[in-house]
Structure formats: structure tokens, C-alpha cells
Amino acid sequence: MVSESIDPDPWATRARPTFLYVMYALLLWSLPMGVIAGWRPAMAAAITAGMRDYLNALPEPLYALFGTGYLGYTAARAWGKAKGAER
Numbered sequence: 001m002v003s004e005s006i007d008p009d010p011w012a013t014r015a016r017p018t019f020l021y022v023m024y025a026l027l028l029w030s031l032p033m034g035v036i037a038g039w040r041p042a043m044a045a046a047i048t049a050g051m052r053d054y055l056n057a058l059p060e061p062l063y064a065l066f067g068t069g070y071l072g073y074t075a076a077r078a079w080g081k082a083k084g085a086e087r
Contacts, residue, residue, distance in 0.1 A: 037044035 033044055033047065036047070
């Protein structure tokens with residue numbers, strides 16, 4: 001992690017925090033969605049349907065690519081730490 005933080009490539013230093021920020025945003029979005037659902041259930045249902053349709057429209061290979069990359073990165077980090085090459 002230290003080598004990533006001093007890496008001159010800005011993508012390497014921001015990749016993990018950006019992913020976490022996106023996940024936090026998705027989780028925090030549930031709060032206003034709860035208020036909308038209590039106040040205007042039809043609007044909340046339409047928002048949910050729109051998000052579901054968007055996510056279903058993404059091609060399956062894109063999900064597979066993301067999963068493979070994420071798991072590959074995790075495995076490579078674990079292997080590097082176990083080998084002692086990374087701290």
C-alpha cells in the first residue's frame with residue numbers, strides 16, 4: 001500500500017479510494033431513497049426500476065472483467081505479502 005501511495009501514476013494512487021467512494025455513495029443513496037419511498041412511493045419505484053434497468057443493460061462480460069480484475073489484484077497482493085515482497 002505504501003508503494004501505491006508514492007507511485008507517480010495518479011490512477012494507481014486513487015484506484016482503491018475511488019472504488020470505495022463509489023460504494024459509499026451507493027450505500028448512502030439508500031437514505032434519501034428511504035425518504036422518497038415514504039413520501040412518494042411511485043417515484044421511488046420508478047428510480048429503482050431505472051437503476052435496475054441500467055445495471056441489467058450492462059453486458060455480462062463487463063461484470064466478469066471487473067470481477068476478474070478485482071480478484072486478480074487481491075490474489076496478487078496476498079501472494080506478494082505472503083512471499084514477503086510487499087509490506
